[in-house]
Amino acid sequence: MKLSQYKYDLPESLIAQYPCENRDESRLLVFDRKSGKIEHKIFKDILGYFREGDVMIFNDTKVFPARLYGNKEKTGAEIEIFLLRELNREQRLWDVLVDPARKIRIGNKLYFGDDDALVAEVIDNTTSRGRTLRFLFDGEYDAFKNALYKLGEAPVPTHILRRRAEPLDEERYQTIYAEKEGAVAAPTAGLHFSKHLLKRLDIKGVGRASITLHVGLGNFRSVDVEDLTKHKMDSEPIFITEEAARIVNTAREKEKRVCAIGTTVMRTIESSVSTDGMLKPFEGWTNKFIFPPYEFSVANSMVTNFHLPYSTQLMMVSAFAGYDKLLKVYEVAKEEGYRFGTYGDAMLIL
The missing domain is CATH 3.40.1780.10 (QueA-like)
Incomplete structure (x- = not known):
């Protein structure tokens, strides 16, 4: 075929x-x-x-609420992050997709939520769109996971053209x-x-x-x-x-x-x-x-x-x-x- x-x-x-x-x-x-x-x-x-x-x-x-919207340091450009899998619980490492990927480099910091509730650093470029992020969070793991999920949205697929998830999702x-x-x-x-x-x-x-x-x-x-x-x-x-x-x-x-x-x-x-x-x-x-x-x-x-x-x-x-x-x-x-x-x-x- x-x-x-x-x-x-x-x-x-x-x-x-x-x-x-x-x-x-x-x-x-x-x-x-x-x-x-x-x-x-x-x-x-x-x-x-x-x-x-x-x-x-x-x-x-x-x-899980895998889609997050944040901003890049210095420029403030909006960045969409799609959480794929947790790589290391203790180090807060995640495999993610990034859009737009071309604007993200190793060492860039990304800020999520009001008052920058979560900060992540790009530590690896795995594919053209994929990255590895380390979330910079000093609290307990449960508090980190709660913050991550509170900021995340339902990861509805891209053929749903609403751009952002809504409460019903x-x-x-x-x-x-x-x-x-x-x-x-x-x-x-x-x-x-x-x-x-x-x-x-x-x-x-x-x-x-x-x-x-x-x-x-x-x-x-x-x-x-x-x-x-x-x-x-x-x-x-x-x-x-x-x-x-x-x-x-x-x-x-x-x-x-x-x-x-x-x-x-x-x-x-x-x-x-x-x-x-x-x-x-x-x-x-x-x-x-x-x-x-x-x-x-x-x-x-x-x-x-x-x-x-x-x-x-x-x-x-x-x-x-x-x-x-x-x-x-x-x-x-x-x-x-x-x-x-x-x-x-x-x-x-x-």
Whole structure:
């Protein structure tokens, strides 16, 4: 497969800038891979496609407020910092993305918040946009972390053109089951689930398994090679517990429906599979990049959003749904006015 095969025309008006009022009332396109049938539903109608003993797999990662706005010393120029990962707790070292990167040099100091509540020094240039910052903070670690998070904003993606996060993003750019902090982007397919919908799934006997993938820089890095086999994903930490593996494997053995809620879940479970197609407990890292052709081992259905052109998420979903089939489905979605992107509508692929 080639990168150019993942270009399609997407009107800017179809890229959602805000979530719908209620999580479980976004639209849901249901696509049956075998029959080719397409149905148009509301997300909470997903309940009708699952039975007792079926299992949904969720990513329980929690997004932290990773985007900060500060000012450069002397010039006062506004600088946007995107926290990627903590490198050293004691030394307050963080890997970050910087925008505009060209204005930042090693040794520069950056000031954040009123009265310069936090000061950071650039100590390394790791990539064209990446830097390592040392935050100059003498207090206890908890006080530092609280100050950092108080100044940070929800890291909504750049296709949401509002420039700055708004109060609603603090709640809505997070799944209701988020538990383990460490992601710089939300697993967006899970944003459609409400507490009420999860309760109804529980009552119906649909099982739930939780895995963790802390979404990192790989979620933002664009594919810049035409030959997809040459693209390298950034490694991200994943965790699959024995309990999660047991729940999923029991459903597989009984030939039940196993549904991956989102591309991050699919990448995680496909990163730890036994030779007989069972999910294995695992704690480590994955840089798995899925694109056609690919034989999936664990899940036989998935929930996902409508993804933007050239994205690795689009490539994975095309491997699951079928490349030609997915492009036709996307044309239908555009004609029907479905909303694309992080805050957009959802798709259930059976």
